[in-house]
Every structure is written in C-alpha cells, then in structure tokens.
Amino acid sequence: MSKNDKDIDTEFCHIPMGDGTYRDSDQKDKITRMIILGPGCAVSSKELLNFLHLLELPINIRLTCYGANLNGYSEDVMTAVEKARELDPTHIFIKFRGFPPGDPRRCRAKRGGAREGFHQIESEYKLLSEVSYALEHPKHVDLEPPKKIPVDEFMNIVDEIENNKE
Numbered sequence: 267m268s269k270n271d272k273d274i275d276t277e278f279c280h281i282p283m284g285d286g287t288y289r290d291s292d293q294k295d296k297i298t299r300m301i302i303l304g305p306g307c308a309v310s311s312k313e314l315l316n317f318l319h320l321l322e323l324p325i326n327i328r329l330t331c332y333g334a335n336l337n338g339y340s341e342d343v344m345t346a347v348e349k350a351r352e353l354d355p356t357h358i359f360i361k362f363r364g365f366p367p368g369d370p371r372r373c374r375a376k377r378g379g380a381r382e383g384f385h386q387i388e389s390e391y392k393l394l395s396e397v398s399y400a401l402e403h404p405k406h407v408d409l410e411p412p413k414k415i416p417v418d419e420f421m422n423i424v425d426e427i428e429n430n431k432e
Contacts, residue, residue, distance in 0.1 A: 295339065295340075296337055296338055296339055296340075296343075296366060297337070297338070297339075297340050297343050297344075298335060298336065298337045298343075298362075298363040298364070298365065298366045298367065299335070299336050299343055299344075299360055299361070299362060299363060300330075300332075300333065300334075300335055300336075300360070300361040300362075300363045300387075301314065301333040301334045301335075301336065301347065301350055301358060301359075301360060302332045302333045302358070302359045302360070302361060302387065302390075302391070302394070303332065303333045303357065303358060303359075304357040304358065304359055304391070304394035304395065304397070304398050305357075305391075305394055305395045305398070306357055306395065306398060307354050307357035307358060308353070308354045308357065309353045309354050309357075309358070311329055311330070311331075311332075311333055311334065312329075314333060314334055314350060314353070315327060315329045315334060317349075317350065317353065318334065318336070318346055318350065321345070321346055321349060323338065323342045323345060323346050324338060324339070324342055325337060325338030325339075325342050325343055325346055326338060326366070326367060328367040332387060332391065333358075335363060335367045337366045337367055347360050355401070356398045356401040356402050357394075357398050359394060359397070361387075
C-alpha cells in the first residue's frame with residue numbers, strides 16, 4: 267500500500283471516535299498555545315524549537331512558519347510558554363489556539379490549503395513591530411478622561427489671559 271492509499275488521518279491526525287472524544291482520550295485535559303516570533307525577534311524558529319526540547323517537558327511541539335504550537339497538560343505548556351517568553355520578552359507573543367496540532371478539523375494534511383485563522387495571524391503579525399516598540403518604550407497613559415472645568419472658571423482664565431496681554 268502506498269502512502270497516498272493510506273488514510274492520512276491515521277498518520278498525522280487525532281481520530282474522532284464519533285462521540286466527541288478522541289482515541290487519545292486525555293486530549294480534553296490538554297491545552298494548545300501558539301508561540302509567535304515577532305519581527306526583530308532575537309530568536310529563530312529553530313532556536314526556539316531546540317530551547318523547548320531542552321526543557322524536557324512532556325509536551326507536543328510543532329514548528330511552524332511563525333514560531334511553534336505547543337500542546338500538553340496546562341502546567342507543562344504554561345511553563346514552556348513562560349520560559350520561551352524570557353528569551354525575548356518584547357518580541358515573543360503567545361496566543362490561545364482552540365485545536366491541538368493535527369486535529370482533523372484544522373489539519374492541513376487532511377483539508378489542504380491554509381488553515382483557517384492563518385490569514386488572521388498574518389494580519390496580526392504586521393502589527394507586532396508596533397506592539398514590540400510599545401513594550402520597549404512604555405508611556406504613561408491616563409485611563410480617566412480629563413475632567414471638564416466649570417464655565418465660570420473657564421471665563422476667569424480667559425479674562426486673566428486677556429488682562430495679561432494688555
């Protein structure tokens with residue numbers, strides 16, 4: 267049997283059992299996070315992958331064009347995410363992903379073409395240099411809008427300015 271004759275799901279994807287569960291029955295207890303390397307990041311995708319492997323955490327790591335996808339138990343994935351962010355905190359971004367790598371609903375090997383959401387990541391990526399700049403150069407921002415002054419006080423200020431001109 268050639269590779270093309272095989273059911274590709276059995277090689278690359280988690281197989282749905284028909285009742286909403288997967289053969290990998292503990293998949294529901296796992297989370298998936300995307301690590302996105304922004305423009306100007308001091309770390310390459312390959313360096314990120316090597317770093318994550320050296321952590322020796324029991325997680326599934328999939329290298330992607332924008333960084334990596336991590337899947338595993340929450341505490342392990344979040345440990346990996348925190349340690350990865352330490353490599354370049356202003357250029358490494360984390361995003362929630364609702365489906366594990368290889369899920370047949372999103373698996374490119376099964377569906378073909380770009381994964382839904384890829385174009386969203388692509389458009390978000392264009393903004394990351396500005397986000398990185400803002401993280402590197404924080405500015406004070408008031409969340410409270412300035413309060414309006416009473417009309418009488420404003421009139422006094424105008425009168426005072428006019429009197430100083432004369």
